[in-house]
Structure formats: structure tokens, C-alpha cells
Amino acid sequence: MTASTVTAPRTLSRRVSPVATLRHTATLAWRSLVQIKHNPMELIDLSIQPIMFVLLFTYVFGGQMAGGHPVQYLQFALPGIIAQNAMFATMNTGFLLNTDLTKGVFDRLRSLPIGRMSPLAGRIVADTVKQAWSMAILLAVGMIIGFRVKTDVVHLVLAFLLLLVFALAFSWIAVLIGVLVSEPDKVMIFGFTTVFPLSFTSSAFARVDTMPGWLQAWVKINPVTHLADATRGLINGGAIASPVLKSLLWAAAIAVVFAPLAVRALRRRV
Structure with missing residues (x-):
């Protein structure tokens, strides 16, 4: 009798190198951008809404x-x-992410040998490109x-880079x-109930000194105020250093607080 040996099945490693993760992220970002041709209403929404706001x-x-x-007034208000618009457009990231989650797209992507965070990173990168398009239209x-x-x-x-950095953090x-x-619709409800008051109680559309004293105290620490003032200074001329620094500090604080919470929540859900 001859002895036979049985080879144990190999266990596939899910470890993905950083370079491969970046490549997967770029591929998924491109997927999100290319699908616009199958859903032209998304591009129209990114174009029509900014035009309506300006007019x-x-x-x-x-x-x-x-x-x-x-x-x-346009010369004053356009930076605001x-x-x-940059803050409103971020809600589209949450909307499309929730759509992918509820339709099972993330479950299908998890079965592939790709970086664990590539689907989320790809979505954010693609939406950042869309942000740049919307800003250019405005x-x-x-x-x-x-x-x-x-x-x-x-x-x-x-100014565009600052806006994109802040939008990426937000x-x-x-x-x-x-x-x-x-x-998905609940994401947009959150956007309207949060971003609208945050942006209108700022210096985006009116000078701070025209507001009641009790409101000025909030407006002066509102992150949208610093972002609007920094954008206005970079485009129209004026003070730059202080509002830019405060905008970057706010962006860093928002990212430090909400990025870990978002990643943890995503890992629990998928």
C-alpha cells in the first residue's frame, strides 16, 4: 500500500499593500465618475443648483x-x-454612500481582494472631483x-484648494x-437642517457688523465665517492669514473628530 498525502488548502491573505490600496481607490473613484454618463441627472444637479444660487x-x-x-453684492457674496455650496455638496457623499450600503454594493466589494477602505476612499475622492467641477461652474x-x-x-x-480641503474634512x-x-433621503434632510443655518448665520452673505450683538458672538466663531472670509480674501483681496489659518484648524478639528467615528460606524455596519 502506498501512503497518500493531502495538501491543506491555502488560506488567502486579505492583507493589501498601500500601493495596491491606492490603485484600488483610484479605480473605484473612476468608477464613480464614469457612471455619471449613465446618470446624467447627477451632473445636471451639480451644475444647475450652483447656477440657480448665483442668479x-x-x-x-x-x-x-x-x-x-x-x-x-455679487462681488461680496460669491465667495460665500x-x-x-461646497458644504452642501458634501451631503451628496453621504447620500451616495448610503445608497451603496442599502443596495449591497459594499457587500459585493468586500468579497474582492481590495483594500478595506478603498470603497469609501474612492467615493470621497470622486466626490472631491465633483466639488471642483461645481466650484468652477459657480x-x-x-x-x-x-x-x-x-x-x-x-x-x-x-482659494480652490482651501475650499476642497475644508469640504474633504466636512x-x-x-x-x-x-x-x-x-x-439616503435622511442624509439630505440632515444637510438642509444643519448646513442652511450654519451657512446663513455666518459672514457668507452679510457683514458681521450688521447683525445683532448676540448673533455676532456666534458668527465670529462659526467655521463658515472663517471659510468665507478666507475665500473672499484670496479672491477679492484683503486679510488672508488669520481666516485661512482658522479655516484649516476647523477642518483639522472636524476631520479628527468625525473621521474615526465614521470609519468605526462603517466597519460595524459592513
């Missing part, structure tokens, strides 16, 4: 706010509009109806909500 704030509120000169429309950049290209690029709040709620 409404300029021609409805501009005359009252600037004594019959709406373009003057861009800042507000600036282009503003310039068509009379807005002028009073600094230079370097300062304009720095998106962790949207990610946390997207993981916790049961339906």
Missing part, C-alpha cells in the same frame, strides 16, 4: 443688499456662495454676470450620517 442671490437679494447695484457663471477676480491666478488656485460628517441613517 437668485445676485438678482433677488443683490439690489436690496447693495443699494440697487446687484453686481456689487461657493463656500456654502465662478464661471459669476464672472459672466459681472464678478471679477481682484487678485491673481495663484491666489485663486489657493464630508466626514456626511459619511457618518450616511452610515448611521437607514435611507
Whole structure:
């Protein structure tokens, strides 16, 4: 009789190298961007809403706010509009993340030999690209109806980078909500009930000294105030160092608090 040996089945390792994780993240980000051609309404939403905001704030509120000169108000308000739109757009990250979770997309991705955080990172990277598109639309429309950049290209690029950094940090709040709620629509409800008051009780659309004293105390520490002032300074000229620093500190604080909470909640759910 001859002895036979049985080879034990190999256990596949789920460890993925950092380089492979980056490659997987880029692939999934590209997937999220390419699917826009199958859902053009998403691109229309990213384009139409910014255009509506610019036109409404300029021609409805501009005359009252600037004594019959709406373009003057546009010069003040457009940086604030861009800042507000950046925060609203982060809710789209939570909305689409919740959609992927409820439809089982994340369950299918987990069965693949990819980085554990690649699906989430890919979603955030893709939405950051969409953010840049929305900001460019806002600036282009503003310039068509009379807005002028009073600094230079370097300062304009720095303003866009600052907005993207802050939006990237703020998106962790949207990610946390997207993981916790049961339906995508609840993410948008959170956006309207939180981002609207946060942006309107800031210097984004009105000067701080025109507000009641009790409100000024909050407005001066509101992160949207610092972001709007920093964007305004980089585009229109004026104070830059202090509002930029405060915006970056707020972005870091938001990311430090909400990123671990969002990642922990996602791991528990999937």
C-alpha cells in the first residue's frame, strides 16, 4: 500500500499593500465618475443648483443688499456662495454612500481582494472631483454676470484648494450620517437642517457688523465665517492669514473628530 498525502488548502491573505490600496481607490473613484454618463441627472444637479444660487442671490437679494447695484453684492457674496455650496455638496457623499450600503454594493466589494477602505476612499475622492467641477461652474457663471477676480491666478488656485480641503474634512460628517441613517433621503434632510443655518448665520452673505450683538458672538466663531472670509480674501483681496489659518484648524478639528467615528460606524455596519 502506498501512503497518500493531502495538501491543506491555502488560506488567502486579505492583507493589501498601500500601493495596491491606492490603485484600488483610484479605480473605484473612476468608477464613480464614469457612471455619471449613465446618470446624467447627477451632473445636471451639480451644475444647475450652483447656477440657480448665483442668479437668485445676485438678482433677488443683490439690489436690496447693495443699494440697487446687484453686481456689487455679487462681488461680496460669491465667495460665500461657493463656500456654502461646497458644504452642501458634501451631503451628496453621504447620500451616495448610503445608497451603496442599502443596495449591497459594499457587500459585493468586500468579497474582492481590495483594500478595506478603498470603497469609501474612492467615493470621497470622486466626490472631491465633483466639488471642483461645481466650484468652477459657480465662478464661471459669476464672472459672466459681472464678478471679477481682484487678485491673481495663484491666489485663486489657493482659494480652490482651501475650499476642497475644508469640504474633504466636512464630508466626514456626511459619511457618518450616511452610515448611521437607514435611507439616503435622511442624509439630505440632515444637510438642509444643519448646513442652511450654519451657512446663513455666518459672514457668507452679510457683514458681521450688521447683525445683532448676540448673533455676532456666534458668527465670529462659526467655521463658515472663517471659510468665507478666507475665500473672499484670496479672491477679492484683503486679510488672508488669520481666516485661512482658522479655516484649516476647523477642518483639522472636524476631520479628527468625525473621521474615526465614521470609519468605526462603517466597519460595524459592513
